[in-house]
Structures are given as C-alpha cells and as structure tokens.
Amino acid sequence: MTQLQTTEVPAAKNPSLAPPDKLAVTLIVNGVEQTLRLAPWTTLLDALRDHLNLTGTKKGCDHGQCGACTVLVEGRRINSCLTFAVMQDGARITTIEGLARNGVLHPLQQAFTDHDAFQCGYCTPGQICSAAGLLAEGKPLTRDEIREAMSGNICRCGAYPNIVAAIEQAMGRT
Incomplete structure (x- = not known):
C-alpha cells in the first residue's frame, strides 16, 4: 500500500469580510419621494413593508408565484418580491395605499x-x-x-x- 504524501500548507489568513455598505435608494412611492439606505439585497417588497411601513403589499410566497406582492412600477405591474429596491432607484411606485385619491376609492x-x-x-x-x-x-x-x-x-x-x-x-x- 502506497502512502499518500501530503504537504502542509500554512493556514490561510481568513480576514472577516465586512458586509457591503448600505446604498442610498430614492423611490417615489405613491407620489412621495423617499430616500432610504438599504442593503443591496433588499427587495422592493421588503423596502416597502419594512422600511416605509406600507404593509398593504403582502408577502405571500416570496418567489413570484402568487402575486400578493404586486405593485405598479412606472405604471407596469411587477412582483415586488422579485426585484431589488436598488434596481428601482428613481422609479415611481404605486402601492395599494396610493390608488385612492382625495379620500375616494380607485x-x-x-x-x-x-x-x-x-x-x-x-x-x-x-x-x-x-x-x-x-x-x-x-x-x-x-x-x-x-x-x-x-x-x-x-x-x-x-x-x-x-x-x-x-x-x-x-x-x-x-
């Protein structure tokens, strides 16, 4: 039986990686400009619910399969769980809270x-x-x-x- 010869490799220095800086993201939500500092991986859904307290938009499957998170971005319907907030920087977003006008239902x-x-x-x-x-x-x-x-x-x-x-x-x- 042949012995495997091993060479010792000095332990690699594994510096801890710092998380990325939060990014400034400006969203125009229901007609109001909002600037948030968000982790790059924050979904639009989480930005709306967790950072802007607009909880009408629902988190259903979180995989884009149920539509509970549908909002309008520049007038087009999208699943907000499938897009990062940073991808919508500067966009006009309408949620269920923004559809009524002057107290009159849409x-x-x-x-x-x-x-x-x-x-x-x-x-x-x-x-x-x-x-x-x-x-x-x-x-x-x-x-x-x-x-x-x-x-x-x-x-x-x-x-x-x-x-x-x-x-x-x-x-x-x-």
Missing part, C-alpha cells in the same frame, strides 16, 4: 367592494394593483383574456368570478 377598489371580490382579503391588494396595471395597458379584453392576464395572481379563497366582474365594472362594462 374605481377598482370600489368595484372589488361592490362585487365582494375578496374573502380573506390577503391577495386583494395584489389583485387590485395587477388589475390597475392591466387597465393601464388599455387593451379591450374578454372575460377569458382578463382571466389569463390575471393568472399570475392567486386567490386561495376562489373569488375569481367576482374578481373578473369587478375588473369588468372598472373597465366600464357591468
């Missing part, structure tokens, strides 16, 4: 109420923000197209028929 918020388009309500902010982005896209949609366009937002209670009806009402179809 037409989608009113339609969701009118059609009882929620049960537990957990997914509702993401559903409404996604629907607002859908309406902003300006495409005339059939019921099937609405369902398809909203398929990234999951309602565990099954209020889908009422959600579609609410979107149709907000589109001016009742």
